[in-house]
Amino acid sequence: MNRGFERHRSIIDFSISSLIRRKGKNLSLLAVYTLVVFVIASTIFFVQALKREAALLLGESPDIVVQRLVAGRHDLIPIGYVEKIAAIRGVSDVKPRLWGYYYDAAVGANYTVMAADSDPPPAGGVRLGNGVASTRRLSDGDVLTMRGADGTPALFTVEKVLPEASELVAADLVMMTAEDFRTLFAFPDGRATDLVLSVSNPRETTTVAAKIVRLFPDTRPILKSEILRTYDSVFDWRGGMLVVILSVALLSFIIFAWDKATGLSAEERKEIGILKSIGWETADVLMLKFWEGTVISLSAFLVGTILAYLHVFFFSASLFEQALKGWAVLYPRFRLIPVIDPYQLAVLFFLTVVPYAVATIIPSWRAATVDPDAVMRS
Amino acid sequence: MTVIELVNVTKTFNAGRTNQFKAVQEVSLSVTPGRVTVLKGPSGSGKTTLLALIGCMARPTSGRILLRGVGKPLFPGAEDNAELEISSLPERFLTAIRRSAFGFIFQQFNLVRGVTVLENVMLPAYPTGEKRGTVRRRAQGLLEMFGISRHASSRVDLLSGGETQRVAIARALINDPRVLIADEPTAHLDTGLSRDFMEIMGSFKAEGKTILIASHDPLVYDSTLVDRVVEMRDGRIIYGGDES
Numbered sequence: 001m002n003r004g005f006e007r008h009r010s011i012i013d014f015s016i017s018s019l020i021r022r023k024g025k026n027l028s029l030l031a032v033y034t035l036v037v038f039v040i041a042s043t044i045f046f047v048q049a050l051k052r053e054a055a056l057l058l059g060e061s062p063d064i065v066v067q068r069l070v071a072g073r074h075d076l077i078p079i080g081y082v083e084k085i086a087a088i089r090g091v092s093d094v095k096p097r098l099w100g101y102y103y104d105a106a107v108g109a110n111y112t113v114m115a116a117d118s119d120p121p122p123a124g125g126v127r128l129g130n131g132v133a134s135t136r137r138l139s140d141g142d143v144l145t146m147r148g149a150d151g152t153p154a155l156f157t158v159e160k161v162l163p164e165a166s167e168l169v170a171a172d173l174v175m176m177t178a179e180d181f182r183t184l185f186a187f188p189d190g191r192a193t194d195l196v197l198s199v200s201n202p203r204e205t206t207t208v209a210a211k212i213v214r215l216f217p218d219t220r221p222i223l224k225s226e227i228l229r230t231y232d233s234v235f236d237w238r239g240g241m242l243v244v245i246l247s248v249a250l251l252s253f254i255i256f257a258w259d260k261a262t263g264l265s266a267e268e269r270k271e272i273g274i275l276k277s278i279g280w281e282t283a284d285v286l287m288l289k290f291w292e293g294t295v296i297s298l299s300a301f302l303v304g305t306i307l308a309y310l311h312v313f314f315f316s317a318s319l320f321e322q323a324l325k326g327w328a329v330l331y332p333r334f335r336l337i338p339v340i341d342p343y344q345l346a347v348l349f350f351l352t353v354v355p356y357a358v359a360t361i362i363p364s365w366r367a368a369t370v371d372p373d374a375v376m377r378s
Numbered sequence: 379m380t381v382i383e384l385v386n387v388t389k390t391f392n393a394g395r396t397n398q399f400k401a402v403q404e405v406s407l408s409v410t411p412g413r414v415t416v417l418k419g420p421s422g423s424g425k426t427t428l429l430a431l432i433g434c435m436a437r438p439t440s441g442r443i444l445l446r447g448v449g450k451p452l453f454p455g456a457e458d459n460a461e462l463e464i465s466s467l468p469e470r471f472l473t474a475i476r477r478s479a480f481g482f483i484f485q486q487f488n489l490v491r492g493v494t495v496l497e498n499v500m501l502p503a504y505p506t507g508e509k510r511g512t513v514r515r516r517a518q519g520l521l522e523m524f525g526i527s528r529h530a531s532s533r534v535d536l537l538s539g540g541e542t543q544r545v546a547i548a549r550a551l552i553n554d555p556r557v558l559i560a561d562e563p564t565a566h567l568d569t570g571l572s573r574d575f576m577e578i579m580g581s582f583k584a585e586g587k588t589i590l591i592a593s594h595d596p597l598v599y600d601s602t603l604v605d606r607v608v609e610m611r612d613g614r615i616i617y618g619g620d621e622s
Contacts, residue, residue, distance in 0.1 A: 003507030010504035014497070021492040267491070274488045277435060278502040278549065279477025281470060372476075373430035 011284060015291035030300055032256060037304025037352050038311070039249040044344050045312040046320060052339045062196035063205055065222045066212060076191035081216055085195065088211050090204040096192030098181045102146065102174065107135050113174045115181040123177050125159035131171030133161040144174070149186035156180070197221075245320075253352065264363040272364060276372035285368040286361055293360030297353040304352075305345070313338040381448075381557065381588050382409040382432055387441035389427050389613075401427040403613040405441070409590065410606075411556070414583055416599045417592040419610035425592035426485075426561050428610070432590065433480045433559045434472040438465055448479035448556060477502060481550030483560040487542050489534045489549070495521065496530040499548045506553065513552070520548040524578070540571040547578060557588045564595045572597045579603060 019026050066085065068077035079096050086094045098115035111132055121127050126144055128136075138144060138158050148154040162170045181187060199205045202224075209221035272285050280288075311317060389402040402424045409415050409432075417425040430436045431443060445462045464472060489498045499517040500510075521527040524544040529537060534545055543563065550558060558579070564572035572595065579589055580603045591598055599607050609617035 005507075006509055007505055007507035010507075010510060013510075014501070014504060017493065017497065271490055274490055275501065276473075277476075277482060277484070277488065279473060279553070280502075280505050281473045283470075284505045371430075371436045373427070373435035 007284075008287070011287050012291050015288050016295065018288070019292055019295060026296060030296055030303075033296060033300035033352075033356070034304040034307070036249055036253045036256065037300050037348070038307045040246060040253070040352070041305045041308030041348055042311050042317065042320065043246045043249065044348060045308055045340070046317050048339050048341055048344065049312065049337060052337065061224055061227050063199040063202065063224050064197040064209055064212075065227075066195040066197065067220045067222065068194075068216075068218055069220050070218065076188065077194055077219070079190050079192055081219070082195060084215060085197065085212055088208055088215070090199055090201060090208050091197055092200045093198040095196050097194050097196055098178055098187065099193050100185060104136075104146075109135055110172065111174045112172050113176065113181065113184070115178040116175050117178075120177045121159040121175065123180060124155075124157060125176070126156040126180075127160045127162055127173070127175040128158055129162050129170040129173035132174055133158070146174075146184060148184055154184050250351070253355075264367055268364075269367045272367045273370070273372060276368060276370075282365070282368045286365055289360050289364035290357060293357040294353070296360075297356040301349060301353050305348070309338070309340075381411040381446050382590075383407070383444040383446075384428075384432070385442045385444070387428075387431060387438045387443060389424075389431060389436065390439040393439065400613050402431065402438075405613075405615055407608065407615065407619060409588060411447075411588045412583065412586045413605040414579060414589040414591065414603050415606045415608060416604050417590070417608050417610055418594060418599045420594060422612075423610040424613035425610055427613075429559050429561055429590060429592050433482060433557075434464055434467075434476040437472075441465065445475065445479065448475055477505065478553055479556055481553070481555035481558045483543070483546050483550050483558070483563050485562040485565050487546040489542065489545060491535045492533055494531050495526065495534055495537070495545050498534050498545055499552055501552075502549060503552050517548065517552060520551055521545075524548055539566055540574070543567065543571070543575065544578075547575075551582075555587075557590065558582060560589070560591045560593075562593055562595075563591060564593065564598055569597065576601045576603055 066077065066081070068075045068081075077096070082094050082096060085091060095117055097117070100113055102111045102113045103109075104111060109132075111129075116127070128138060128144065133139065136144065138161070140158055140160060142158045144156045144158055146154045146156065156176065162173060162175075176184070182189065197208070199208050205223050205225075209223060212219055212221050275285055275288075276282070311319065384405055384407045387402060387405045388400060390398060390400050392398045405424075405428060407428075417428060419425050427436070431438055442463055443465050445464055447460070448462065462475075464475060467475075490501065493501075496514070496517055499520060500513050503513040503516075518527060518530065521530055524547065526537075526541050526544050526548075529541060529545075534542060537545065543566075560579075563575055567575060576598065579591070583589060583603060591604075593599060598604070607618050608615055
């Protein structure tokens with residue numbers, strides 16, 4: 001067998017036995033390191049998941065939403081507007097929407113109740129978002145009880161629980177027929193919550209919006225770009241908070257690595273001297289220390305990343321919840337859809353594993369370049 | 379035929395500073411193979427520094443150190459008795475020579491604490507890239523030879539003084555060196571254990587190994603095994619500098 005391979009194997013074996021020998025120190029080191037990686041990785045996963053939710057939300061948003069305002073207050077819009085707006089040049093489709101928020105006092109959560117405009121559930125049936133289904137512990141075929149406009153309970157059969165394509169978009173959704181929606185909320189006929197428009201040429205949306213206002217001065221068209229701005233500011237604000245957390249985590253990592261880089265215990269120093277005096281080259285000592293650092297940093301990276309994954313995607317980023325998730329109020333339980341960007345993982349790897357491995361080598365290199373005869377005098 | 383030759387060797391520490399001092403001054407010495415040479419002298423006389431220079435642990439400030447018949451592992455094409463001047467060799471080569479040609483027994487034994495007896499003995503062989511199994515068998519053989527094989531899996535810090543020294547001797551022999559260097563080997567041993575140590579050295583002498591010991595213990599330098607005593611004081615050889 002190759003001598004170089006045997007040499008590496010022996011040194012790696014010895015580095016592992018050295019780590020076990022100082023298990024108290026190394027376990028505490030591993031714990032701190034894992035915590036730092038955990039915070040950084042949680043932050044990265046959380047931001048990624050939020051961005052994906054945002055992208056899904058924006059992908060589904062209409063080109064223009066038309067609301068009606070009465071003295072500046074949002075009011076229901078007459079369905080009669082649809083025909084005239086559809087006749088405006090450039091408008092390819094207009095649909096009235098029936099939707100509204102429903103507060104469920106039993107669990108203290110808000111739902112978004114919506115009438116399905118295509119492929120509706122059968123009358124008396126509902127399709128539920130994952131969040132609602134899990135909050136109310138309902139599955140297909142169960143009965144959902146809601147409080148009707150007249151105060152009496154309204155019963156709906158759960159036709160289907162919506163797949164977890166996007167938790168944020170669909171989690172709080174209760175979808176029913178337009179008739180059931182009107183009955184539940186005592187919603188007046190001939191009215192809708194708002195209108196959604198598709199515009200063939202995105203560059204014409206401003207012109208179309210101006211024409212709508214001219215045609216119906218009591219309306220307020222909201223453009224996709226405005227929705228985009230709103231979500232951007234919402235996610236940017238959260239992103240800003242995360243940058244603060246990330247900076248703190250990175251700073252603590254730098255302090256931690258610096259401390260490691262400058263400190264080598266007297267025992268470790270002596271051990272390096274002994275190894276040199278019995279015929280280890282400086283390169284062998286550095287390899288030993290490199291492997292020690294790599295084992296610690298790689299373990300911390302793997303454990304920290306896995307814990308962060310579980311924390312964000314299975315435990316709903318519970319440690320960040322209060323500070324970062326506005327939806328916590330809406331959803332008693334909230335789960336982000338797992339999404340991992342390999343590029344960001346690679347960046348995390350190079351930000352944590354590589355500097356640490358280097359940081360462990362520097363003091364060892366300093367100690368290993370001293371003449372081994374110092375050991376004979378110790 | 380000398381195995382080690384020192385020509386006007388001087389070693390200065392802290393050169394150019396206020397605390398500069400010469401540990402070894404103008405030392406010339408020839409060491410014959412297969413014999414026991416003792417460097418005798420009080421503390422601070424330069425014995426340990428001289429051993430460090432001979433054992434490739436430090437470079438002399440001036441002078442030359444020549445080794446014969448130790449360069450084979452470094453230069454496979456070299457003749458068996460080829461002469462090698464080590465004074466100016468790069469660190470990598472010095473380490474390789476130290477590893478293959480010299481076995482060290484330190485005053486404080488310098489074993490790695492917390493590591494098993496067997497692994498301590500095997501440590502000098504790791505950088506050679508020799509098969510682990512072969513090294514392990516050789517280490518076990520050495521432990522058996524010194525009657526401490528039952529401690530093979532014990533941590534070295536749990537052994538008695540005499541046992542610790544035997545582990546240190548076994549470690550010094552793991553790469554089968556031609557020269558054994560011992561610095562004050564009996565400083566921490568009682569009379570019985572000191573005699574045992576000299577007996578072990580006697581067996582190595584019989585095998586043809588060259589032995590260099592620094593000591594101010596009469597049990598060592600008055601031993602019948604010793605072929606030559608070189609007395610040092612203030613970094614200079616004051617007696618026994620020529621081959622006796």
